[in-house]
Each structure stands twice: as C-alpha cells, then as structure tokens.
Amino acid sequence: xxxxxxxxxxxxxxxxxxxxxxxxxxxxxxxxxxxxxxxxxxxxxxxxxxxxxxxxxxxxxxxxxxxxxxxxxxxxxxxxx
Amino acid sequence: xxxxxxxxxxxxxxxxxxxxxxxxxxxxxxxxxxxxxxxxxxxxxxxxxxxxxxxxxxxxxxxxxxxxxxxxxxxxxxxxxxxxxxxxxxxxxxxxxxxxxxxxxxxxxxxxxxxxxxxxxxxxxxxxxxxxxxxxxxxxxxxxxxxxxxxxxxxxxxxxxxxxxxxxxxxxxxxxxxxxxxxxxxxxxxxxxxxxxxxxxxxxxxxxxxxxxxxxxxxxxxxxxxxxxxxxxxxxxxxxxxxxxxxxxxxxxxxxxxxxxxxxxxxxxxxxxxxxxxxxxxxxxxxxxxx
Numbered sequence: 001x002x003x004x005x006x007x008x009x010x011x012x013x014x015x016x017x018x019x020x021x022x023x024x025x026x027x028x029x030x031x032x033x034x035x036x037x038x039x040x041x042x043x044x045x046x047x048x049x050x051x052x053x054x055x056x057x058x059x060x061x062x063x064x065x066x067x068x069x070x071x072x073x074x075x076x077x078x079x080x081x
Numbered sequence: 082x083x084x085x086x087x088x089x090x091x092x093x094x095x096x097x098x099x100x101x102x103x104x105x106x107x108x109x110x111x112x113x114x115x116x117x118x119x120x121x122x123x124x125x126x127x128x129x130x131x132x133x134x135x136x137x138x139x140x141x142x143x144x145x146x147x148x149x150x151x152x153x154x155x156x157x158x159x160x161x162x163x164x165x166x167x168x169x170x171x172x173x174x175x176x177x178x179x180x181x182x183x184x185x186x187x188x189x190x191x192x193x194x195x196x197x198x199x200x201x202x203x204x205x206x207x208x209x210x211x212x213x214x215x216x217x218x219x220x221x222x223x224x225x226x227x228x229x230x231x232x233x234x235x236x237x238x239x240x241x242x243x244x245x246x247x248x249x250x251x252x253x254x255x256x257x258x259x260x261x262x263x264x265x266x267x268x269x270x271x272x273x274x275x276x277x278x279x280x281x282x283x284x285x286x287x288x289x290x291x292x293x294x295x296x297x298x299x300x301x302x303x304x305x306x307x308x309x310x311x312x313x314x315x316x317x318x319x320x321x322x323x324x325x326x327x328x329x330x331x332x333x334x335x336x337x338x339x340x341x342x343x344x345x346x347x348x349x350x351x352x353x354x355x356x357x358x359x360x361x362x363x364x365x366x367x368x369x370x371x372x
Contacts, residue, residue: 038199039199050308051198051308052198052199054198054308055194055195055198058194059191059195062187062188062191065167065184065187068167068170069166069170069171069172071170072169072170072171073170
C-alpha cells in the first residue's frame with residue numbers, strides 16, 4: 001500500500017518541479033540558467049530556451065497524468081499494465 | 082558557422098519537396114536523403130544553413146498535416162479514448178484500447194521529444210556531411226534487416242490493429258520504440274524505419290509496427306515543425322518562403338501517396354526491401370563520395 005501511495009506523491013512532486021523548471025527556462029536567458037551546459041546554460045548568451053521549457057512543461061504534465069492514474073479509486077484485476 | 086550558400090530555387094524546391102514527403106514515411110531517412118541529394122547534384126545548399134532548416138519546416142508541417150488528415154478518424158477515436166481513461170482514471174487495454182493506444186503514443190513521444198530538443202542541433206552539425214549520411218544509410222539498412230531477423234513474433238490477439246497494438250505493447254516497449262525513433266536525429270537513420278524496427282522487436286507485426294510508427298510520427302513531426310514555424314515566418318525565412326510553399330505542396334502529395342501505399346504494403350510485406358535499398362544506396366554513395 002505504501003508504494004502505491006508513494007508513486008503518485010513522487011509523480012506530483014516531480015510534476016511541480018518540472019513545471020517550475022519550465023518557468024525558469026521561459027523567463028531566464030541561457031547565461032542565467034542554473035543548469036549544466038548540456039541542459040542549456042551558455043555563458044554570455046541571451047537566448048531564451050523556449051523549446052526546453054515546452055519539453056519540461058509537457059514532462060511535468062505527464063507526471064501529473066501518471067499520478068492521476070496511479071491514485072485512481074478503481075483497479076480491475078489483470079488490467080494493470 | 083559561416084553559411085555561404087544562397088537561397089533555394091523553385092526547381093530545387095520541387096525536387097526536395099517531392100523527395101521529403103516520400104522519404105519521410107518510407108524507412109529510408111528523409112534527413113539522410115536531403116543531405117546526400119544536394120551534394121550529389123552539386124547544389125550549393127548546406128544542411129545547417131538557417132534558411133534551409135526554415136525551408137524544411139514547411140515540408141515537415143505538410144507531412145504532419147497529411148498524416149493527421151489520413152488518420153483523422155483514428156485520432157478522434159484515440160483522443161476520445163484518452164479522455165474516457167482520464168474520466169475513469171483507468172488505463173485498460175481490455176476495456177479501452179483506444180485510450181491505451183493514445184497513452185502509448187504519448188509515452189513513445191517522450192524520448193524522441195527530449196533527445197530531439199537537447200541534441201538535434203549538435204547531431205545535425207556533427208553528422209552534416211554527405212559521406213557520413215551515406216555511411217549511416219548503410220547502418221539504417223542493417224538495422225532494418227536485423228529487426229526483421231530478430232523480431233519477436235507475438236500471438237495475434239485481436240482482429241483490430243489498434244486493439245492488437247494496445248494489448249501487445251507495454252509501457253517500456255513504447256519507451257523503447259520512442260528511443261529508437263530518436264536515432265533519426267542522425268542523418269542516414271530513418272525515423273519511420275527505427276520506430277518500425279522497435280515495434281517489430283517488441284512483438285508487433287509489420288502492419289501494426291507501421292501503423293504505430295505513422296501515428297507516432299504525427300505529434301513528433303508536427304510539434305517539431307510548429308516549434309520552428311516562427312523561423313520560417315521570421316527573418317530566417319526571407320527568400321525561401323515561396324519555394325517552401327511549393328515544396329510543402331509537393332511534400333503533401335508524396336506523403337499522402339506514400340502513407341496510402343505503405344499502409345497496404347505492410348499488411349503483407351516486410352522491411353527487407355528497404356533494408357537492401359539503404360545498404361546498396363549507402364555503399365554506392367560512400368564509394369562515390371570517398372572515391
């Protein structure tokens with residue numbers, strides 16, 4: 001039961017974090033990003049990584065979707081994937 | 082990078098558009114073909130030039146719209162199934178195969194989407210040469226051939242293609258197919274080919290793997306095109322919008338003919354002829370470029 005509850009909680013936390021990351025991508029230029037170079041930080045660059053933000057936002061939504069299904073009240077035996 | 086190449090002529094746009102719509106859906110790497118063809122014809126078009134990338138956006142958008150139109154009724158069914166699964170808070174292949182198929186497509190889109198956003202530009206720059214594209218075409222052919230040889234033949238559990246996909250494919254499978262699709266970021270590897278190969282390896286039939294690949298293509302190609310549309314409409318599209326419109330129309334025609342043909346083709350046939358084509362083309366082009 002504990003692991004059944006842990007997954008939705010972790011998914012919601014990850015979703016919130018990813019949407020926060022998306023907001024950072026959309027509002028901060030590449031030179032100010034607190035992420036590694038691989039994830040978009042570029043010294044001296046004023047580029048805003050809109051697409052990185054979109055990806056992070058969509059991943060956040062996917063985490064919320066996972067939490068939604070994992071915390072659903074109904075479970076049909078054998079239907080779990 | 083200094084780009085010295087000039088704009089694209091209408092003749093070049095016509096040829097590239099016809100090729101793009103055709104090669105995007107056939108498992109022969111549209112990106113690879115668009116790298117080797119200008120080089121083969123001696124056109125002064127560079128794969129990484131901003132105007133060329135803007136130009137390709139129009140052809141990708143046209144292909145995505147054709148796929149959306151071709152599978153329109155399926156998409157309506159899939160979206161209804163997804164909505165139903167959200168309302169019922171249940172994802173069940175037995176009770177709601179359309180909903181499961183929709184979520185499998187979402188999961189399958191994630192790896193290619195993330196890897197594409199992170200690495201597309203760097204991989205395109207790294208492997209932009211015609212020679213490397215020709216060599217990777219050989220790799221693409223070998224991948225298709227290996228997928229046909231190593232495929233896991235799962236029992237056919239249903240008469241309906243979407244129901245079979247929903248019942249056969251598990252979430253890790255969808256991730257695997259999505260990750261395989263990301264191989265197409267390297268010019269020479271085919272998105273359609275890699276995703277079909279992934280589908281075969283997880284137990285789908287040729288028909289179901291092709292169907293899943295085409296459905297998966299719509300959000301991936303469409304989203305990539307929509308995200309880059311501002312470049313075509315902005316200053317980077319100056320001088321190429323007219324040719325881009327022509328190429329988009331040509332791509333739409335060949336994409337429609339291609340998907341119509343391939344859906345029927347894969348009901349009975351395999352990837353092997355495309356594997357042979359890619360290996361032969363790759364070897365011939367490699368010999369020509371290196372010679």
